[in-house]
Amino acid sequence: MKQYIGSIAxxxxxxxAAIDWYTRVLGFQLLEDTDMGGGKRWVVVAPAGTAETRLLLAKASTPEQLARVGDQTGGRVFLLLHTDDFWRDYERMKTAGAQFCEQPREEAYGTVVVFQxxxxxxxxxxxxxxxxxxxx
Structure with a gap:
């Protein structure tokens, strides 16, 4: 049996604004943008070259949901974007306006930087x- 997480809301x-940022700054691909009626859309983006994990961009529709925008994990790192060339992607993201929280660092497991x-x-x-x- 094979399982995987297909989408993360x-x-x-x-x-x-979210489509623009994820496609322009991170270089993600817009895979789907379907009008669901009533102001809702089914919007899916994914890193270039990925076949499985995608982001479902879900517009907040209640005050409780709006309060969670930008703070889905209480300030901890939410998602890990793996790359096959750290410095290529870091420089591209920096040029595109990504906000980094620190300088890149070498850890025992690899090269990493936190961004928002x-x-x-x-x-x-x-x-x-x-x-x-x-x-x-």
């Missing part, structure tokens, strides 16, 4: 060392 304040998305959710940009990657 990310609560956003505005569909178009347009709403303040914290992410890791991470290139694992070959010995750190899990095998199937």
């Amino acid at each position: 990310l609560v956003v304040a505005d569909y178009d 998305d347009l709403y303040g959710n914290k992410w890791d940009l991470l290139q694992l060392k070959p010995s750190s990657e899990c095998s199937d």
Whole structure:
């Protein structure tokens, strides 16, 4: 049996602003943007080259949801964006206006830096060392 997480819902304040940021700053691909009626849309983005894990950009529709935009994990790193070339992606993101919370650092498991998305959710940009990657 094979299982994987296909989509992770990310609560956003505005569909178009989120699409712009994720595609322009992170280089994600817009996979779907379907009008669901009543102001709702089914918006899916994913890192270039990925086949499985995607982000479902879900617009906040209640005051409780709006209060969670940018703070889905209480200030902890929310998502880890793996890359095969840390410095290429770091420089591209920096040029595109990404907000980094620290300087890149080398850890036992790889090269990493924390950055924030347009709403303040914290992410890791991470290139694992070959010995750190899990095998199937």
